[in-house]
Amino acid sequence: MPKVYAIKSLEQRITYTLSLLEKLNIAIPDSVSARHNLNAYNFNKKISIDQFYDLITNTDSARAICKSFNGEDLAYFRFYELYLLLEKKEHIKARVKQTKETIENQLYRIYKKRNQIVHIGHSENLNQNLINYLSEYVNSMILEVLGAARDSRHINNISLDDILLSLQMVVDAKFKAIETDAIISTQSLQFDVII
Structure with a gap:
């Protein structure tokens, strides 16, 4: 059971962060949309978990997204924490x-x-x-x-x-x-x- 929960917790962190960005209507920078072929201006349900994983693990995209939070400290913290976890x-x-x-x-x-x-x-x-x-x-x-x-x-x-x-x-x-x-x-x- 500890192994199951440990692996599931990674997926839960990614899903939670994506849903938080959706709820807060965080904007996706144009450079990120172009780099990942996204047809979205904000985080929404059309963005899959795998697409979100690609965004987070791409350093340039993660930096651009971090700059677009505009005072949403919780979203910034969760996103940045997830980036640090998944970057290496x-x-x-x-x-x-x-x-x-x-x-x-x-x-x-x-x-x-x-x-x-x-x-x-x-x-x-x-x-x-x-x-x-x-x-x-x-x-x-x-x-x-x-x-x-x-x-x-x-x-x-x-x-x-x-x-x-x-x-x-x-x-x-x-x-x-x-x-x-x-x-x-x-x-x-x-x-x-x-x-």
């Missing part, structure tokens, strides 16, 4: 590794609290954030499992074990792709269904 493959590797380790630590803390409740009958100082994290992780896994079950092509009676094993294989392949700098678009982050 080493940054992507470090972020995915850090996210994975953070989730593993949180799951360990959740497990310790669970054991306190089971063996002692209660737990002092039960942190609401731990409950929120667990809920988020479980919901993410349920969505991935349901998506894999929906998209499976070859097996009619697919088991949960089959789905989890195939998801683990796909996620491990994505981690290898990140380690070998094979992430070139957001499509590279999508989880393929192999069953």
